[in-house]
Amino acid sequence: MIPARPVQPIKVDSSTLSGHAHRVRLFLSLLGLPFETIGVDRRKGEQRGAEFLRRNAFGQVPVIEDGEVALADSNAILHHLNGRHALGGPCRSRLVRGGAAS
Numbered sequence: 001m002i003p004a005r006p007v008q009p010i011k012v013d014s015s016t017l018s019g020h021a022h023r024v025r026l027f028l029s030l031l032g033l034p035f036e037t038i039g040v041d042r043r044k045g046e047q048r049g050a051e052f053l054r055r056n057a058f059g060q061v062p063v064i065e066d067g068e069v070a071l072a073d074s075n076a077i078l079h080h081l082n083g084r085h086a087l088g089g090p091c092r093s094r095l096v097r098g099g100a101a102s
C-alpha cells in the first residue's frame with residue numbers, strides 16, 4: 001500500500017508557544033506533507049470562540065483538517081498522520097530509506 005498524499009494542504013490550527021501544535025507541524029514536515037498553519041491567538045481567547053469550539057469542544061490547539069477528517073489532540077493527530085500518510089512510520093518509509101533526504 002502506498003501512503004496517500006493529501007489532495008489539499010492539511011490545515012493545522014496552531015498557536016505560538018504550543019508544544020502540542022509544534023510537534024504536529026514538525027511531524028508534517030518530517031513526512032514532507034503540504035500543510036497550512038492557521039493561527040489561533042490564545043492570548044485573545046480565540047480558542048474559546050464559538051467557531052473554534054465547533055472544531056474542538058475542549059478549546060485546545062492543535063486541530064487538523066485532512067480532507068474529510070477533522071481531528072483534535074496531538075497524539076491522535078500523529079497516529080492519524082502516520083496511518084494515512086507514512087507507511088510503516090516516517091523512519092522506515094522516508095528517513096531511513098532516504099526518501100526525505102533525496
Ligand SMILES: N[C@@H](CCC(=O)N[C@@H](CS)C(=O)NCC(=O)O)C(=O)O
Pocket residue numbers: 017018019020021042047059060061062072073074075
Ligand atoms: N491533549 C491535547 C492538549 C492540547 C493543549 O493542551 N493545548 C494547549 C496549548 S499547548 C491549549 O490549546 N490550551 C488552551 C488554552 O490555552 O486555553 C493535545 O495533545 O493536543
